[in-house]
Amino acid sequence: MLLLMRHWKICGRGGAHPEHDRLMGRRSPGASATRIYFSSMAARRVLILAICLPAAAQWLHYPTPNVPKTRGGAPNLHAATPRSADHHPDLSGLWAAPKRPCPPNGCDDQMIGEQFLDIGFGVQGGLPLQPWAAAILKERTAQHGKDDPTSRCLPGSPVQMHTSPFLRKVIQAPGVLVLMSENSSIYRQIFTDNRPLPADPWPNWFGYSSGKWEGDTLVVHTNGFRDGLWLDRNGTPMTDAAKMTERFHRPNFGHLDIEVTIDDPKAYTAPFTVTVHQTLALDTELMDSSCLENEKDWPHMIGK
Numbered sequence: 017m018l019l020l021m022r023h024w025k026i027c028g029r030g031g032a033h034p035e036h037d038r039l040m041g042r043r044s045p046g047a048s049a050t051r052i053y054f055s056s057m058a059a060r061r062v063l064i065l066a067i068c069l070p071a072a073a074q075w076l077h078y079p080t081p082n083v084p085k086t087r088g089g090a091p092n093l094h095a096a097t098p099r100s101a102d103h104h105p106d107l108s109g110l111w112a113a114p115k116r117p118c119p120p121n122g123c124d125d126q127m128i129g130e131q132f133l134d135i136g137f138g139v140q141g142g143l144p145l146q147p148w149a150a151a152i153l154k155e156r157t158a159q160h161g162k163d164d165p166t167s168r169c170l171p172g173s174p175v176q177m178h179t180s181p182f183l184r185k186v187i188q189a190p191g192v193l194v195l196m197s198e199n200s201s202i203y204r205q206i207f208t209d210n211r212p213l214p215a216d217p218w219p220n221w222f223g224y225s226s227g228k229w230e231g232d233t234l235v236v237h238t239n240g241f242r243d244g245l246w247l248d249r250n251g252t253p254m255t256d257a258a259k260m261t262e263r264f265h266r267p268n269f270g271h272l273d274i275e276v277t278i279d280d281p282k283a284y285t286a287p288f289t290v291t292v293h294q295t296l297a298l299d300t301e302l303m304d305s306s307c308l309e310n311e312k313d314w315p316h317m318i319g320k
Contacts, residue, residue, distance in 0.1 A: 164249055206225040
């Protein structure tokens with residue numbers, strides 16, 4: 017399915033609401049709402065055909081509280097890192113992944129980042145893929161990622177959750193970190209009490225995660241993944257043999273760095289590490305996004 021956008025709304029049915037500054041895309045054949053399609057960026061026009069509720073009721077522009085300001089009154093994203101009651105960095109917030117500019121004729125859907133398409137983007141020498149994994153990645157990429165589990169409204173992998181153009185909210189509480197995505201309202205929990213990982217876990221989309229603080233960095237270990245996960249839209253594979261280590265670090269008020277190491281001997285000849293950089297999203301909120309609602313796209317998707 018095409019990426020469900022924050023830029024359109026299903027009137028009265030809990031769909032995502034437009035944030036006009038990121039409007040970019042086209043209508044899905046099965047969508048029950050109006051989308052805006054830009055055939056040319058030069059001919060950009062915003063047509064709002066259906067508004068069911070006043071914008072004030074949507075919390076799209078509700079001011080984020082306790083945001084430090086510069087002398088000029090602008091949000092100071094480089095201000096000091098907020099801290100929780102136990103003096104650790106507070107990772108709570110609404111976070112956005114990086115996005116690349118659209119081409120001259122516009123984006124096919126949402127603005128996305130390079131790592132959303134290719135988690136190995138920028139890795140020197142490329143990812144250390146096993147031959148079978150390299151072959152399947154080549155085939156999936158040629159098919160434009162049409163068989164990505166998220167195209168069928170399935171949760172995807174935790175790495176995809178980090179790079180998705182959908183916003184994600186982090187809630188930090190004693191003993192647990194909760195990540196919530198507006199993409200189909202999925203969630204992931206990370207226990208921060210350093211509990212041992214399960215020895216023979218039932219396979220899970222997001223695995224089983226346990227972490228502890230090392231200085232100002234939360235180090236998280238995860239196992240128990242289900243087989244056949246994708247790390248990105250192109251189809252970089254991850255198997256049920258994978259173990260993942262994440263290092264969450266908030267260097268200042270407005271930025272979150274997540275270093276991800278994948279150790280999957282079935283699919284890779286060696287572990288590899290990538291870093292995802294996220295930015296605090298201000299004055300907005302998660303919006304409902306139901307991928308399954310009237311979904312009719314996937315059977316009609318074609319690759320090469």
